[in-house]
Every structure is written in C-alpha cells, then in structure tokens.
C-alpha cells in the first residue's frame with residue numbers, strides 16, 4: 336500500500352465499463368453523474384462526493400471533504416461505456432427503467448443518446464428469464480473472453496483514456512458454487528476452452544478485465560470474481576477487485592439493526608424479511624436459480640454479525656427467512672418488510688417491525704459512483720487483489736479465506752475511513768480516550 340506521495344495522480348480520462356449498461360442501476364448511475372457534473376442535481380447518497388473525514392484528535396477540528404482529502408478522479412473525467420444483451424438507445428433504456436423523471440432525463444438526452452452497448456457475452460442458461468439479441472458468437476468461452484479483451488482495448492483507444500475499470504451491473508445469474516474449475520488459473524483457462532458449465536458470462540468479463548489490468552467490481556451476488564482462480568489472476572496482474580452484491584435496501588437496514596441487538600446482548604428468535612419488487616431485476620430473481628444466488632448473499636449477514644458460536648444462548652436457534660416477490664406494479668420502488676422477533680431480560684419476547692419504502696436504483700447509483708472512484712484510487716495507490724476496505728458497499732463482502740467478513744455497517748465505514756487515513760499518511764482514529772488525552776482536550780476547550 337502506498338502513502339500520500341506514492342499515489343499516482345488522477346490525471347486524464349477514466350473509462351467506466353459496465354456490463355449491464357442499459358439496466359436500471361447503470362442508467363440511473365450514468366444519468367445521475369451527468370446531471371451532477373452539470374450541477375443540475377446533488378449527489379445525495381455518495382460518500383465520496385458529500386462525506387467528510389475526521390483527521391487527528393477531536394480538538395484539531397479537521398474535517399475535510401473526502402474528495403478534497405484523497406486524490407479522486409474528477410467526475411468530468413469519467414467516460415462511460417459497456418455491454419448489454421439488447422441494442423437499445425441508452426436514453427430510451429433510462430426512460431424504460433422508470434426510475435428517473437422525464438424532467439431529469441431531457442436536459443441530458445443528447446449525451447445519453449450517444450451511448451450504445453457493445454455486443455454482450457450472454458447465455459440464457461445463466462439468466463433464464465432474459466433473452467439476448469445483441470450477443471457475441473464464439474466457439475469457446477475462452478474465445479469470448481478474448482473478444483471482450485479486444486473491446487476493452489478498442490474502447491480505451493477510441494476514447495483516449497488514461498485508465499479504465501469495470502463494474503458489473505448486469506443481471507443476477509444462477510447459483511454456481513466454487514468448484515474445481517475455479518480452484519486455480521490453469522484449471523479456469525482450461526475450463527474456458529472446454530466450455531465448462533460452471534463458468535458463467537460474468538466470470539468471462541472479470542477474466543477479461545483483470546487480464547487487461549483493469550479493476551473489476553461485482554455489483555451482483557454472482558460468484559463472478561470471487562474464486563481462487565480470478566483472485567490469483569488479480570494478484571498476478573496487480574489489479575484491485577471487489578464485490579459482491581451492492582448493499583442498498585433491506586440488507587443495509589439489517590446490518591445496522593443486528594449490531595444494535597447484539598451490542599445490547601438481546602436475543603434473536605427470528606427474522607423474517609420479505610420484498611415486493613417489480614423491475615426487471617425482480618423478474619430475473621423470480622427464477623428460483625437466480626434467487627438462490629441472491630438468497631445466499633442476503634442470508635450471510637446475520638450469522639456474520641451475531642456470531643452464534645460465541646453467543647449460543649442468544650443466537651443459536653434463530654429462524655432467518657428472506658423472500659423476494661416479483662410484483663410488477665411497484666416497478667423499481669421496492670417495498671421491504673422486516674419482522675424481527677427478539678427477546679430481552681429473562682427471555683421476555685419483543686418485536687420490531689420495519690417497513691422500508693425505497694427506490695432500488697436510487698440507492699444503488701451513488702454506491703456505483705463511490706466504488707468507481709475508490710477502486711480507481713486503489714489502483715493508483717498500488718493496492719491489489721481483494722479490496723476488503725470497500726466491504727461497506729457490499730451485502731456479501733469478499734474476504735481472504737482465513738478471516739471472517741465484516742458486515743456491521745459502522746465498522747465497515749470505520750475501516751474504509753481508516754484506510755483512507757493510512758493511504759494519506761494520517762493516524763487511524765481508534766476512539767481510544769485515555770485519561771491523559773481527555774484532560775488535554777478539556778484544557779484546550781477552555782483555553
């Protein structure tokens with residue numbers, strides 16, 4: 336990891352390549368960034384754009400904006416591109432997503448209209464509810480990955496880019512567990528040449544990006560880059576990777592409420608989470624095989640936070656259910672319901688009910704922006720492999736095999752900010768208040 340003076344500057348253009356370019360999350364992110372850089376809207380929800388960071392001791396009163404503290408790419412230097420399985424006009428896709436109002440899309444109509452997806456790598460077997468009409472033809476998966484590499488190189492040259500990164504905003508694929516074909520790079524490359532069924536399209540995008548020295552971020556719960564083979568490739572090529580599954584709605588709430596329950600040593604007997612979702616993502620997740628991928632991602636957080644092995648009396652036997660119902664009238668406006676059965680002193684039961692009326696892509700778009708800017712920062716700072724400090728943004732954070740993932744939102748935020756402090760040669764904030772510095776602070780506040 337570099338220190339302040341080892342971070343290469345964010346000069347030149349940064350290409351943002353998006354598999355799933357014409358989807359709801361991607362169009363909301365791209366259109367939103369265009370509006371923000373024209374100063375027609377505020378980047379609400381973006382830590383990189385609106386967040387501050389405390390430096391030094393509290394009495395120093397140093398709270399710069401994060402974007403002024405670390406050298407992030409300027410929004411005006413972002414150049415968007417990507418792939419989708421339908422050759423749709425980008426403006427029309429943004430309209431069809433029914434997330435942003437016409438009044439927000441019209442001022443940037445021309446700029447949006449310039450974006451067209453490249454032919455995707457897609458197989459319906461992996462996303463059964465979708466039918467691709469704008470897809471590459473290749474004999475083997477290896478050939479398809481090479482075509483993606485050519486796309487990346489051509490995009491870089493066409494747009495005179497300085498740097499690139501790729502962020503998966505494509506659909507959730509069917510559940511694929513880690514198998515022998517993912518164990519190391521040699522097996523993976525052999526598997527691609529033999530069209531192994533456990534190699535999904537998202538893995539080919541990841542392989543292509545990393546082979547080209549381009550950071551890869553996985554916004555879906557797909558296994559994708561979370562395999563020993565691709566982690567090995569990322570280490571070898573010196574590329575940052577991060578994932579998986581943007582933490583936006585119900586899981587965001589879960590990773591705030593569960594630490595509270597645990598902090599107070601309250602017990603949990605059950606957590607029932609259900610969602611109504613009516614967009615294309617909801618339709619894809621209506622297929623049990625894609626839902627299983629999402630379910631695994633959503634279920635993992637509670638156990639990670641509550642640590643039943645350490646607190647058997649409180650958390651050993653809770654029931655955790657997660658459901659997503661495809662209900663078209665709601666579109667992108669998701670409704671999440673949580674019923675939480677807890678127990679307190681002497682085992683007396685209590686309940687918590689949470690009803691989150693959210694907007695899926697409105698919550699996801701600022702996360703995409705932050706991940707793009709932070710992954711680029713990581714690349715310029717020489718940070719390679721899994722970027723655990725970006726766990727803050729993911730439902731199912733990638734982590735080294737020997738350690739457990741961190742799910743608590745505020746620990747994740749502290750980890751992120753301490754990483755930024757470390758990068759810039761500042762002291763981490765530990766919140767340790769010894770008697771001595773308490774007294775010093777007292778004196779200073781009265782002087």
Ligand SMILES: NC(=O)c1ccc[n+]([C@@H]2O[C@H](COP(=O)([O-])OP(=O)(O)OC[C@H]3O[C@@H](n4cnc5c(N)ncnc54)[C@H](O)[C@@H]3O)[C@@H](O)[C@H]2O)c1
Pocket residue numbers: 354355356357358359360361418419420421455456457458462465503504505506507508536537554555556580581582583584614615616619695696698699
């Ligand atoms: N919106 C959120 O809050 C949120 C949160 C966490 C994760 N996600 C995940 O982000 C992804 C995108 O969500 P969305 O709401 O934009 O869905 P969407 O269906 O609107 O968009 C997905 C896009 O990916 C395209 N696509 C599918 N397979 C592809 C392939 N192989 N190559 C290129 N394009 C491909 C589809 O055609 C579609 O345009 C989903 O996997 C979703 O589960 C979203």
